Amino acid sequence: MNIPNASTVPNPNEYAGDEVSAIVLDPGYSTTRAGFAGEDVPKSVIPTYYGVLDSESGSEYLFGENAIHNPLRNLEIKNPWSTDGIVENWETATRVWEYAITSRLTGAKQTDPIKNGLNDPLNGDPDVEMEGLDDAEKPLTDSPLLMTEPGWSSTKAREKYIEIAMEDWGTPAFYLGKTGVLAAFAAGKASGIVIDIGASMTSVTPVIDGMVLKKGVQKSPLAGNFVSNQIRLIFNQSQPQIPLTPHYVVSSKTPVDAGVPSQAIYKTFEIPPTASFRRNEEERVLTEFKESVVETWAGPGRFSNGTNEELAKATPGRPFEMPDGWNQVFGVERFKAVEGLFDASAALFDAENPRPKDEQTIPRLVQAAMQHVDVDQRPAILAHVIVTGGSSLLYKFNERLNSELQAMFPAPRIRLIAPGNVVERKYGAWIGGSILASLGSFHQLWISKKEYEEHGPSIVEKRCK
Amino acid sequence: MATRRDVQDIMGLGGADTPKTSIQKRPKAAAPQKKLLGVNREVAALYGERPPPVAIYEQKKTYRAKRQNAGPAKKWIQQPFSNPARSDGLILKHWRRKPGPRLNPENGEDVIMEDVENQDPQVETEYEFAKYNVQVEVPSYTDEEYEAHLRSYDWSREETEYLLQMVKEYYYRWPLIYDRYDFRPSTTPSEPSSSAGGDTTTNNIKPDIDAPGTEDTPSKSLAMLPFVPPATRTIEDLKKRYYTLSATLMKLHTPETAMNPAEYSLYETLNSYDPEREAARKRLAVALMNRSADEINEEQWLLAELQRINMSATKLDTERAELRDRLEAPVPNPALAGGLAQFQTSQALAALFAQLFQQDRSKKRQSGSGRLSLSATDIIGTPTSAHHANNAQHLSGSSSNRKTSLAQPGGGSNLSQHPTRNLPPQLEHRFNVSTHDRLTSGISFGSDKLQKLRQAKSNVQTQKIAAVLAQLGFPEIMPIPTARVAGAFEGLVGRVGKLLDVRKVREKEEGELRILEAMKGKRAGDEGGPGGGEGDTEDKGVKVEVGEEGEGTQNDNENENGDGDGADNDNDEGGEDDDGDGDDDADADDGEEDADGDGENDDNDIDDDVEGEEVEGEGAEADSESARQPSEAMSSRTGTAAPSASASASHKRSASVLSGVSNKSNKRVKK
Ligand SMILES: Nc1ncnc2c1ncn2[C@@H]1O[C@H](COP(=O)(O)OP(=O)(O)O)[C@@H](O)[C@H]1O
Numbered sequence A: 001m002n003i004p005n006a007s008t009v010p011n012p013n014e015y016a017g018d019e020v021s022a023i024v025l026d027p028g029y030s031t032t033r034a035g036f037a038g039e040d041v042p043k044s045v046i047p048t049y050y051g052v053l054d055s056e057s058g059s060e061y062l063f064g065e066n067a068i069h070n071p072l073r074n075l076e077i078k079n080p081w082s083t084d085g086i087v088e089n090w091e092t093a094t095r096v097w098e099y100a101i102t103s104r105l106t107g108a109k110q111t112d113p114i115k116n117g118l119n120d121p122l123n124g125d126p127d128v129e130m131e132g133l134d135d136a137e138k139p140l141t142d143s144p145l146l147m148t149e150p151g152w153s154s155t156k157a158r159e160k161y162i163e164i165a166m167e168d169w170g171t172p173a174f175y176l177g178k179t180g181v182l183a184a185f186a187a188g189k190a191s192g193i194v195i196d197i198g199a200s201m202t203s204v205t206p207v208i209d210g211m212v213l214k215k216g217v218q219k220s221p222l223a224g225n226f227v228s229n230q231i232r233l234i235f236n237q238s239q240p241q242i243p244l245t246p247h248y249v250v251s252s253k254t255p256v257d258a259g260v261p262s263q264a265i266y267k268t269f270e271i272p273p274t275a276s277f278r279r280n281e282e283e284r285v286l287t288e289f290k291e292s293v294v295e296t297w298a299g300p301g302r303f304s305n306g307t308n309e310e311l312a313k314a315t316p317g318r319p320f321e322m323p324d325g326w327n328q329v330f331g332v333e334r335f336k337a338v339e340g341l342f343d344a345s346a347a348l349f350d351a352e353n354p355r356p357k358d359e360q361t362i363p364r365l366v367q368a369a370m371q372h373v374d375v376d377q378r379p380a381i382l383a384h385v386i387v388t389g390g391s392s393l394l395y396k397f398n399e400r401l402n403s404e405l406q407a408m409f410p411a412p413r414i415r416l417i418a419p420g421n422v423v424e425r426k427y428g429a430w431i432g433g434s435i436l437a438s439l440g441s442f443h444q445l446w447i448s449k450k451e452y453e454e455h456g457p458s459i460v461e462k463r464c465k
Numbered sequence B: 001m002a003t004r005r006d007v008q009d010i011m012g013l014g015g016a017d018t019p020k021t022s023i024q025k026r027p028k029a030a031a032p033q034k035k036l037l038g039v040n041r042e043v044a045a046l047y048g049e050r051p052p053p054v055a056i057y058e059q060k061k062t063y064r065a066k067r068q069n070a071g072p073a074k075k076w077i078q079q080p081f082s083n084p085a086r087s088d089g090l091i092l093k094h095w096r097r098k099p100g101p102r103l104n105p106e107n108g109e110d111v112i113m114e115d116v117e118n119q120d121p122q123v124e125t126e127y128e129f130a131k132y133n134v135q136v137e138v139p140s141y142t143d144e145e146y147e148a149h150l151r152s153y154d155w156s157r158e159e160t161e162y163l164l165q166m167v168k169e170y171y172y173r174w175p176l177i178y179d180r181y182d183f184r185p186s187t188t189p190s191e192p193s194s195s196a197g198g199d200t201t202t203n204n205i206k207p208d209i210d211a212p213g214t215e216d217t218p219s220k221s222l223a224m225l226p227f228v229p230p231a232t233r234t235i236e237d238l239k240k241r242y243y244t245l246s247a248t249l250m251k252l253h254t255p256e257t258a259m260n261p262a263e264y265s266l267y268e269t270l271n272s273y274d275p276e277r278e279a280a281r282k283r284l285a286v287a288l289m290n291r292s293a294d295e296i297n298e299e300q301w302l303l304a305e306l307q308r309i310n311m312s313a314t315k316l317d318t319e320r321a322e323l324r325d326r327l328e329a330p331v332p333n334p335a336l337a338g339g340l341a342q343f344q345t346s347q348a349l350a351a352l353f354a355q356l357f358q359q360d361r362s363k364k365r366q367s368g369s370g371r372l373s374l375s376a377t378d379i380i381g382t383p384t385s386a387h388h389a390n391n392a393q394h395l396s397g398s399s400s401n402r403k404t405s406l407a408q409p410g411g412g413s414n415l416s417q418h419p420t421r422n423l424p425p426q427l428e429h430r431f432n433v434s435t436h437d438r439l440t441s442g443i444s445f446g447s448d449k450l451q452k453l454r455q456a457k458s459n460v461q462t463q464k465i466a467a468v469l470a471q472l473g474f475p476e477i478m479p480i481p482t483a484r485v486a487g488a489f490e491g492l493v494g495r496v497g498k499l500l501d502v503r504k505v506r507e508k509e510e511g512e513l514r515i516l517e518a519m520k521g522k523r524a525g526d527e528g529g530p531g532g533g534e535g536d537t538e539d540k541g542v543k544v545e546v547g548e549e550g551e552g553t554q555n556d557n558e559n560e561n562g563d564g565d566g567a568d569n570d571n572d573e574g575g576e577d578d579d580g581d582g583d584d585d586a587d588a589d590d591g592e593e594d595a596d597g598d599g600e601n602d603d604n605d606i607d608d609d610v611e612g613e614e615v616e617g618e619g620a621e622a623d624s625e626s627a628r629q630p631s632e633a634m635s636s637r638t639g640t641a642a643p644s645a646s647a648s649a650s651h652k653r654s655a656s657v658l659s660g661v662s663n664k665s666n667k668r669v670k671k
């Protein structure tokens, strides 16, 4: 009896895998995911948000979940990505990504134990000091690196990726994969249309034979952060206003009845933390709210259509309690936060949050993407609608998406592919990268250091198609 | 096999001290809990129907296979390897079992080996996945070939080469080639370095990476030609260019005659690519895709409707076919191996009947309604299975059901005396059921009875009747011979017979009249005086009698035919017949022309001869005698005189005369 386990060699016929301890890095707007190729979950998931402490001696950067939620004064929380899905601050982005890799994957071996994230005291102030790393050995000299990029990244951005990997991190081999393609691979499909609803961006990517149809890639800002902002608007516009209190201001709370002002003891700060810090903390509460209360109108038809709103009113509400004890049962308004993803006219708006454009809604994105797909491929593509990204976990989101797509394309058969597993949904692109980089036949595609030195960064355009 | 509970029992873990009954219930209660092991029920309930925000992996409690103790731990090394599919000699490392003579599990050796491990292992140069490095081939050409055959008005050589390179790069995936197709002539001065630097740099790198840079140098001169590439090329344009180019090169390298079938069919395919038609097809496909939900629903509805109609049509067809089979040719009964052939004699049928009756009785089947599937209900309603039909064809007598249709009159209803049920007259009428007080015993075929109606005593008459029926548009076999239909048919055949007889008699009389007149004319010419007077009176008498006999003959004929119907019946109908069948008669005459001609041409010669004899050879006496005969014959019909041999002979003769006349008259008509 020889049952395969973690210490037996996999049967070569079982899968065409050949692991070369490659590292897969999937940088997103909300989290950055890194892990070894061949594994099924990224070992290292860190927030992409980072903290900056400005002092006389210069700026100090804080990375990691533990560091950025600590209410230090002057702590600014920032994100290296711009809100339209392009890396804005390459320098800090590099450091965030490097932290994701070194803190859990390579750190212990490569860097001074004092300086990697692993050995930091649990509640020590800064997670790691990155300054010392410059003269340390480069972190990736042993591992090929597969990075993901959004479907719309520019040639310049792509060249930047390979520069960082080759020059800053010293990786022996590099490859750049598009999130859409990789999410399709994670779903086991080489062709299909990938709908990725992340934090800052929703993207729709037609994939044919493992390659993106570049002209068909669509993106829009109607994603997780948009839903968060919709919730904020709902809170602000409701009568009386719903207080959004982050965890860090609450010292202790006592239970109160629904709708009644909270009776909590709040912490006092000499100098209150910055607005960006508070906003990031509020975002955590909002994510919790999204997970437990917000619901998508499942269709058919829009929420505003006919008697749909009446029907929704008949369903039982969902309770939510703020960190300070304030609580309420949310009825029909819980449907309104997501409706804007499908129906721009239903989105709430104010001066800061302009009304989204009609063509930014998800159904319209899919429609626009399908326009670029040759008619011969359309039925095959629509049979593999792959849904991925954290915000696709919104309750009943897939039901609605399905009904919208059915209404839009009545003729071909539409099949939604959305893994029920939360991890697979959130880390779809990473998992696809993990599969790809552990395939034996993939290893001829790496851009080696030698090739990079020969041809320069532009080789990425040629090789990572 | 030991289950977990057994082990728990043995080890005295939970459940060992609980009573047996609760143990048995356990698995059921544990089933829903299984979903989230290690989470309190209350906590699990909080999740509700949503997936939990963090993935919960349950700790499997199943037993793992015990680790085999197969000596000391195997050694693994990070084996460096180079991939022959790569040109740059990149060395990666993968985990491999440590090779070498390490099968000996002695500790001492292992210790020694550990030192060896620290040395750099040999780089593997074989790589099992290198075989997947497959490149596609694209056609290649020389400058001369391009100049002579491949030039095109709207494709520069540079762009052609770009296309070929794209095809190679994207492995003939046309949607991708079309998606990435972005040709910029290298001669254009605006080489944007800021935007899309990748494209220009790609062009620069090309020769370096794709080793052979030979193609580029000679093409420069051609690229300078003032081609104005169209702003956009459709996927069809790209395909067309590539396919034509391939086909041309194929032909250049292998003349059409030298191509093998596979090559030639490829060549044909390449040549027959029509971008216009392809584009038109795609437009249609797009239109098909863009149909609205209503249109699709309508189409589906129509398709369903069509299917339904087709189904009911085929069903109707099979029902009809079944009915037809049942009525026309009895399907051989599978139960009877010999088919129907063995039941052709009446004895065999009687034996079969007896046998089946015996079976029936032994089964104590009171109502054998299945035996009567030819009864009217079945014909009107759904036809039963062919098996029933067979039985009905073979025999209908074993039924206890007395209700049988006229079409199926043979039945041994005397076998059981009690009629199951008497229908009220309206229903009997409606379902075409008829009740018979007395049925002839024995077995007979219904179809025989129908056939019998058509048959007259003589063949000639039968043929005549058949001709009349054909003229009236009757099928050879009546499709649904219900009682009423059969009755009407019987009446019709009777009338046809009568009409035929009447015509026969009329023609006979007319012929005699003519003879007599001819005789009279002769006499008047020869003698004059008293003889003529006699003839006149006689003639008159005859004429009068003939006139009177118009109706009488019908009766006589009836009697002669011996149909067994009451005489008064016919008398009543006599008048109607003449009125009603006037048309029929005329029709019948016209229609019979052929039949008569065929049937009686043989007689014609003889008749003519006889006539000739009579008229010329025989004396006046004979003639007068013959002239008197009809009157005798007529008088005999009244029942007084016994028919004499001479009378019958003369009747025969006159009849033949008549027919001769009728032939002549027919011929006249034709003229
Ligand atoms: N269970 C959930 N329900 C609703 N939204 C969720 C859920 N889990 C995560 N999100 C949202 O998904 C987004 C993160 O998705 P992700 O695909 O990781 O984005 P990115 O790739 O841009 O980092 C965040 O905006 C978060 O609020």
Ligand SMILES: [Mg+2]
Pocket: A028, A029, A179, A196, A198, A199, A389, A429
């Ligand atoms: Mg993402």
